[in-house]
Amino acid sequence: MGNRLSKIYTKTGDDGTTGLGDGSRVAKDSARVSAYGTVDEANSAIGVLLATDLPDDVRTLLTTIQHQLFDLGGELCIPGHAAIEDADIERLEQQLDHYNDPLPPLKDFILPGGGEAAARCHLARTIVRRAERESVTLSHHDAVRPQAIRYLNRLSDLLFVLARVLARHSGHGEVLWQHERRKPQP
Template identity: 85%
Template sequence: MGHRLSKIYTRTGDDGTTGLGDGSRVPKDSARVAAYGTVDEANSAIGLVLACPLPDDVRALLTTVQHQLFDLGGELCIPGHAAIEDADVERLEQQLDHHNEALPALKDFILPGGGEAGARCHLARTVVRRAEREAVTLSRHDAVRPQAIRYLNRLSDLLFVLARVLARADGHGEVLWVRERR
C-alpha cells in the first residue's frame, strides 16, 4: 500500500498546489481536484446517512458504495488509473430495480425531506450529482473513463430511490411538491 501519513501537514500545498496519486502537482482548483474532491464530499454525505438508523440491507449497500466511492476518488486522482468497472454500474442498476419495484409510480415531484435518513439521502444524492457534473467537466479536457461517469449517474438515481424508501420506512412519508400553493 504506498506511503502512510505520519504527519498530517506537509506545507507542500501552501503554494496553492496539491499532489495527485501519480506524484504530479496541480493547482488545487483544477478540474481533477474538483472532481475527486466532490466524490470525497459525496462519500461524507453518505456517511451522514449511515449515522441514522437504517434497514440492514440499505446499510450494507451504502457501506459498499462508500468503498467504491473511495476507489473512484483514487481513479480520478491518479490519471490513467481504473477502479470502477462495468460490473459496479450493473450492481447499482440491480439495486435500483430491487428497491424501486416496491415503490408506487411517481405522479408528483418529491421535495427533499421525509424524515432524517431520507433527507440526508437526498443531500447525498445532490452531492453525487455535482460530482458527476465535475467529472464531466474534467472529461472535456482530460481522460475520464465512462464507467466513472455512469457510476455517479446511477448512484444519484439509487440515492433518490433510497430516499423514497427511507422516507416510507421512517413513517414520515415523502414530501410531495404542491404546484398550486396559493
C-alpha cells in the same frame, strides 16, 4: 499499500497546489481536484446518512458504496487509473430495480425531506450529482473513463430511490411538491 502518512501537514500545498496520485502537482482548484474532492464530499455525506437509524440491507449497501466511492476518488486522482468496472454499475442498476420495483409510480416531484435519513439521503444524492457534473467538466479536457461518469449517474438515481424508501420506512412519507399551491390572481 504505499507510504502511510505519519505527519498530516506537509506544507507542500501552501502554494495552492496539491499532489495527484501519480506524483504530479496541480492547482487545488483544478477540474480534477474538484471532481475527486466532490466524490470525497459525497462519501462523507453518505457517512452522515449512515449515522442514522437505517434498515440493515440499506446500511450494508451504503457501506459498499462508500468503498466504491473511495475507489472512484482514486481513479479520478490518478490520471489513467481504472477502478470502477462495468460490473459495479450493473450492481447499482440491480439495486435500483430491487428498491424501486415495490414503490408506487411517481406522479409528482418529491421535495427533499421525509424524515432525517431520507433528507440526508437526498443531500448525498445532490452532492453525487455535482460530482457527476464536475467529472463531465473534467472530461472536456482530460481523460475520464465513461464508467466513472455512469457510476455517478446511477448512484444519484439509487440515492433518490433510497430516499423514497427511507421516507416510507421512517413513517414520515414523501414530501410532494404542491405545484398548484399558487393560483393565478385574477
